[in-house]
Amino acid sequence: MQADEFGVRPGEVMADLPETFDAGLHFIGRLRTPWTKRKDCPKNGLQTQEICTVEVDPAYATGLGNVTGCTHLILLYWMEQATRGLLVQQPRHAAGPRGTFSLRSPARPNPIALSVVELLGREGDTLQVRGLDCLDGTPLLDIKPYYASTDSRPEAQVNRAGADQ
């Protein structure tokens, strides 16, 4: 684990992570946002109107062809500052500790974050988007088209008080 400002709080549980990895990732770019400290980040991407920039590394920018045909994109990115491997955690505003897989917290065995963003435009190797909430300089892993047919579930519900089994 990485010792950082998030740390491990009472009631939290860490995974005993393996010493080796099963697969490797290439960072394909960086996300440029107005936020340089965790405390300044919006709680989620809908709580801000800031326009952010997706900088795709020139080695991968050929993959951006046809992307402007999408009104919305899914971005996957790497939360490199998160405490990795936290399995039960105590969110600041929750009544008690919760399983990591019931949370969108960046602290998880594979700290891959996901945001649905609105695509506003493209200039060369960069995209302008709305809907990000992460730190400036966050490594980019993937860009996908958002399909309402498969990705939009307006009926979905999360019961935060939820059954704990």
Place this chain on the structure above:
Amino acid sequence: MQADEFGVRPGEVMADLPETFDAGLHFIGRLRTPWTKRKDCPKNGLQTQEICTVEVDPAYATGLGNVTGCTHLILLYWMEQATRGLLVQQPRHAAGPRGTFSLRSPARPNPIALSVVELLGREGDTLQVRGLDCLDGTPLLDIKPYYASTDSRPEAQVNRAGADQ
């Protein structure tokens, strides 16, 4: 690159991938589906009613607490058989080659796939879900709660004919 049945077709472009990785992944479980050959997989998770199983490795299963409070989940998984690094590709049913980041194809620099699934139940370290389309045994990377507020965009559109810049 990995030589496999998907290969590289005329008009397609491969990235010159770095020899080292920037970050590593732990496989946290496996997806159990009825499909053992790529040609048998449904085109997407809405084209099947099959109930599939998410097997979480016991080392990570503590993280499942509270997950049954969610009606829908986002699963991230690793398309280990995909041709990695394809930047421009020719989908079987498209008119011409397209940028990878405008496609949901498994072939991409970081072959992380994403499905929104309906959570039907939990038994110990396994979840029953509907909405998967992948091969049996696919490695699991992450489970996240699906929030309609941030993840559902019914107005999103993809223009497949789309502008190519």
